[in-house]
Amino acid sequence: MFDTMTFTKVLGGFCGALLIFLLAGYGAENLYHTGPKGHGEDHVQGYVIEVEDDGADAAEDEGPDLLTLIAQAEIDKGERVYGKCRACHKLEDGANGTGPHLFNTVNRDKGSIDGFTYSSAMAEMPGNWGYVELDAFLEDPKGYVRGTKMSFSGLKKIEDRANLIAYLETIQ
Structure with a gap:
């Protein structure tokens, strides 16, 4: 039925495995930890290497501005990107789909397509669709x-x- 000795061995095996697991974790943490240790929590091992900042990285990260990219845009690539919009938007004037038609979109007033039910957030937006x-x-x-x-x-x-x-700008 119930063998006390077998149960004790199994429980001892689990406890021993847990102890080994915890000790291995503690040892690995001490061996590989690079952050603060002990009472001096503000002490971090490592070296600070100071370099001059010439500001060149900031200009490189920004890349070309939007107007430059639109001036250099490739209409055929824009047409391919439009493929992602095609499921919900149509290009023909007055042909609304799930979304409003995109005929004459650039510089059109926001939320202004007659016959399309916009969300209240979009319908109340002022201004037009500039670049x-x-x-x-x-x-x-x-x-x-x-x-x-x-x-x-x-x-x-x-x-x-x-x-x-740039592609949408050609749809007029």
Whole structure:
């Protein structure tokens, strides 16, 4: 039925394995830990290497600005990027789909397509769809218009957005 000696051996085996596991973790932490130890929590091992900052990195990180990219945009690449929009948007004037049509979008008033039911957040947005506004919206629709019905996650590459905006500008 119930063998006390077997149960004790099994329990002892588990306790021994747990003890070995904990000791191995403690030893590895002490051997490989690079952060602060003990009471001197502000002490960190390592060296600080100071270098002069010439400001060149800041200019390299920014890359070309939006207007330059739109001026250099490739319309055929923009048409390919539009393929991501095609499921919900149509290009023909007045032909709304799940989203409003994109005919004459650049510089059009926001939320202004007759016959399309916009979210209240989009319908109440002032201004028009200039280059900067389209770029911000295409990068992160839900971040630009809180409460939009558009479920698209956005275009992360600025080149894709510039190509798409240049392509949309030709649809008039």
